[in-house]
Amino acid sequence: SAVISQKPSRDICQRGTSLTIQCQVDSQVTMMFWYRQQPGQSLTLIATANQGSEATYESGFVIDKFPISRPNLTFSTLTVSNMSPEDSSIYLCSVEDGSTEAFFGQGTRLTVV
Amino acid sequence: GNSVTQMEGPVTLSEEAFLTINCTYTATGYPSLFWYVQYPGEGLQLLLKATKADDKGSNKGFEATYRKETTSFHLEKGSVQVSDSAVYFCALSDGGFQKLVFGTGTRLLVSP
Numbered sequence: 001s002a003v004i005s006q007k008p009s010r011d012i013c014q015r016g017t018s019l020t021i022q023c024q025v026d027s028q029v030t031m032m033f034w035y036r037q038q039p040g041q042s043l044t045l046i047a048t049a050n051q052g053s054e055a056t057y058e059s060g061f062v063i064d065k066f067p068i069s070r071p072n073l074t075f076s077t078l079t080v081s082n083m084s085p086e087d088s089s090i091y092l093c094s095v096e097d098g099s100t101e102a103f104f105g106q107g108t109r110l111t112v113v
Numbered sequence: 114g115n116s117v118t119q120m121e122g123p124v125t126l127s128e129e130a131f132l133t134i135n136c137t138y139t140a141t142g143y144p145s146l147f148w149y150v151q152y153p154g155e156g157l158q159l160l161l162k163a164t165k166a167d168d169k170g171s172n173k174g175f176e177a178t179y180r181k182e183t184t185s186f187h188l189e190k191g192s193v194q195v196s197d198s199a200v201y202f203c204a205l206s207d208g209g210f211q212k213l214v215f216g217t218g219t220r221l222l223v224s225p
Binding site for chain 2: 040044048058092094096104105
């Protein structure tokens with residue numbers, strides 16, 4: 001199994017600022033994913049973080065708003081840029097271990113005021 | 114596109130009661146189906162899964178059967194415990210564990 005450490009666990013930010021969320025895995029993984037869960041809604045995949053190449057974004061999400069880094073096989077960051085209250089959500093990091101299961105971090109609860 | 118619909122919560126039960134959380138899906142092809150659970154203060158954990166029609170996933174006393182004819186994957190447990198209090202998410206994927214599509218989650222509250 002994979003253990004994921006996600007930081008920060010929560011934050012309150014001013015609109016117009018940016019927040020970078022870190023995801024650290026205790027083993028090397030090929031696939032890392034970032035999800036968003038808006039209040040009262042389901043988890044939505046933002047992007048797949050690829051090691052050594054640019055992230056692959058889902059429809060409705062763009063790199064300028066959610067830049068992602070993946071410098072190695074155990075670490076990734078998601079930045080929420082130029083935040084507005086609509087960005088208030090829980091952001092989750094997920095990894096796939098190859099075949100058996102997807103693992104999730106505890107999430108980052110972001111409130112934009 | 115693919116989607117998952119699950120019953121709204123919270124679901125409030127007394128200990129030892131029978132649990133059903135409904136989940137239906139819309140998908141092209143033949144997706145894999147999952148139930149994830151999120152205990153308070155923890156990340157999502159895979160509870161059970163089924164990868165083809167009529168498969169039954171089971172774990173920790175929970176069961177769910179992949180029903181292609183009704184496009185459903187309802188979660189059941191015969192006797193819930195207080196420790197089962199959590200948020201349960203139904204999900205599907207048409208490519209292994211990549212690009213999971215989730216329902217909105219159902220909060221279960223079990224009282225002694």
